[in-house]
Amino acid sequence: MTAITRNLPWFVKDLGVSIVGQKCYTTLVENLDVDDLECLKYALSKGLGLGIVVGGSIMKVPQLLLIVSAKSAKGLSLPAYVLETLSYAITLAYSYRNGFPFSTYGENLFLTLQNIIITLLIIYYPTSRLTRNASVGPRLALATVATAVTGAALYYIPPSTLAALQVATIPLSLFSKIPQIRQNYRAQSTGQLSAFAVISQIAGCLARLFTTAAEVGDSIITAGFALALLLNIVLGIQMYIYWGKDEHEELGKPSGVSREQEKVAVPVPAAWQQNGQVEVVVPPQSPRAGSPQIRHPSGRKWARKVD
Structure with a gap:
């Protein structure tokens, strides 16, 4: 195996020497001596360093x-x-x-x-x-x-x-x-x-x-x-x-408020409640031309009884 590693192409050898130095290249690559802990640690550091540089380019x-x-x-x-x-x-x-x-x-x-x-x-x-x-x-x-x-x-x-x-x-x-x-x-x-x-x-x-x-x-x-x-x-x-959670908009809305909770609850006066029924006043829409207006017997417009 050393006969191969000692006769690698010149560009491979030059690259290896430029990374780990001549001494560690000879020890680790040409002689395949993995017992040299100092060179092994240095080569690992160089490999990690180059990996970080490459990773940093796209991080x-x-x-x-x-x-x-x-x-x-x-x-x-x-x-x-x-x-x-x-x-x-x-x-x-x-x-x-x-x-x-x-x-x-x-x-x-x-x-x-x-x-x-x-x-x-x-x-x-x-x-x-x-x-x-x-x-x-x-x-x-x-x-x-x-x-x-x-x-x-x-x-x-x-x-x-x-x-x-x-x-x-x-x-x-x-x-x-x-x-x-x-x-x-x-x-x-x-x-x-x-x-x-x-x-x-x-x-x-x-x-x-x-x-x-x-x-x-x-x-x-x-x-x-x-x-x-x-x-x-x-x-x-x-x-x-917070994975998958949407950011709350800066509209004064407290955290955890759902869309249903954002709906405005209209208080119902007690006077409107008669015999278990609640009178709900519907906001008027712009009436179409010629359409009759609905009047409640009490005189209120746009009113109806909801059981």
Whole structure:
């Protein structure tokens, strides 16, 4: 078997070396030595990292499709997505400028881009009645300019400042999830929130805890992923609890009110009740021309007896 693995095509060997390095490629692939735990752990970390990067490139696509197909961002919190996008962008800039392997942070690039699009869609499809009739053009322009300025700032700020911002991503991750969790709880629904995105984020955080510990060892990034994992689990629990439930409209209707309960109950005065009968007054319709008007003996129009 080693005679085959030691004579693989050059492009396969170059790819393997670029992923796990020459030493581990020789040990694991050419010599088939799976007892080298250090190389085995490193190869597993690299494989998970590349899988996360590939998964991150499509993680938010179902969420995008849900919004576009429904032409609604109902159930999605704008502050939550703004803070989450900022957190992804800071981690991306911090990892890139510190020279970390792309396999340890590459998904942040794709998640940042996808989150920017989702944020713009939330602005384009406002869910609040106060902003529904407002012009979205200026708001979209302002959001686009703010995104460009933030990206330029993260690229040019001093490394010490960027490190401080990376520390700030820990509370930022906390505050980015709380508005969405709070909105889900108040609406008793997750609206257009994508289950695929939530489950993928849980799996991604679990894998990132392993790859960060194996390849980077940065305690700041590890703490950020641990906190994100906890809050994504909360979102996952909400997805399970509120699955299939519609969001209550912002019309002052309390939670749990059905369509039958929304019907207005008309109180019946005791004076109308005679011998077990109730006199119900029917609201008048516009009478057709030439049609006779019905009068009750008491003089009331449009009245009838209902047993």
